[in-house]
Amino acid sequence: MADIDWRNHTTITEFILLGFGKLSDLQILLFVLFLVICIATVATNTLMVVLVATDRHLHTPMYFLLGNLSCLETCYASAILPRMLASLLTRDRTISLSACFTQYFFFAFLGATECHLLAAMSYDRYLAICKPLHYSTLMSTKLCLQLAAGSWVNGCLATTIFVLFLSQLIFCGPNKIDHFYCDPIPMLELSCSDTHLVLLLDFIIACVVTLLPFLLTLTSYASLITTILRIPSATGRQRAFSTCSSHLIVVTVFYGTIMIVYLLPKHESLRGLNKVFALCYTVLTPLINPLIYSLRNREVKEALRKAICKCGFRKTMQRLRDDNLN
DSSP states (O other): HHHHHGSSSSOOOEEEEEGGGGGGHHHHHHHHHHHHHHHHHHHHHHHHHHHHHOOGGGHHHHHHHHHHHHHHHHHHHHHHHHHHHHHHHHOOEEHHHHHHHHHHHHHHHHHHHHHHHHHHHHHHHHHHHSSSGGGHHHHHHHHHHHHHHHHHHHHHHHHHHHHHTTTSSSSSSSEEESSSSHHHHHHHHHHHHHHHHHHHHHHHHHHHIIHHHHHHHHHHHHHHHHHHHHSSSHHHHHHHHHHHHHHHHHHHHHHHHHHHHHHHHOOOOGHHHHHHHHHHIIIIIIHHHHHHHHHHHHHHHHHHHHHHHHHHHHHHHHHHHHHHHO
């Protein structure tokens, strides 16, 4: 019946992202806040990528995967924040269908890739602690590259399939999405096409790109924690746990906020709370991830210290050369 009804309506060509429209008095404040977060996110994640690429002590599988994660987080923030900032500044909340699908593609692609990368990083920590004597053999450079490349490819492939099906739907009004980005759930609610197939595909892909990596991550950490608890000395347990604590915090924050958002009842009264938790994994997680790794990881802090010292040394030498020339 839905497929017949839409022919009597005008097909819409744009959506209206309501975003934080109810906080109209705080638009400028929100713009400044999110602008600072955007700049900080790009700067900290770019710094992490540069450190991993330039410091030879960080040329290990763990930090190679971390560099991929930081690169992803930079793109992740760029998929959501610029459009949000433009909306807050200009108060223009309209977005075309093609732009909406494009935004969702990159958001979902990067989110799915992050799930796989976190699973790969948990497997790396599992091998490092549970199989230390065979770590260099099991986690070879080739396998590390395959895990990273597979994460990006799987995320892109799964998202492309879903977006292709999503783009076939007909939207004939209303066109208001009560969110700050193009989330598929409210989009499907606005479609006047039959969405059963798309919902089924969404469930299958979610299981493959989210649930399966989550279970792999959970299994790796269950085995890892069991191994740590068997270490006889307290010092040994503390040292072993410190090597994976940063990643464990990142995994908890990422999956915890996603579960709250998508398992939270879809009541009208909870929409505001849903947006707050959605902000956690779309805006705050890309910012805090490099901070967690840099503040809790001795090798990253050492690499950062050496980079600062090297930069200061170069500036001093350049100043001395300029003084000699004068």
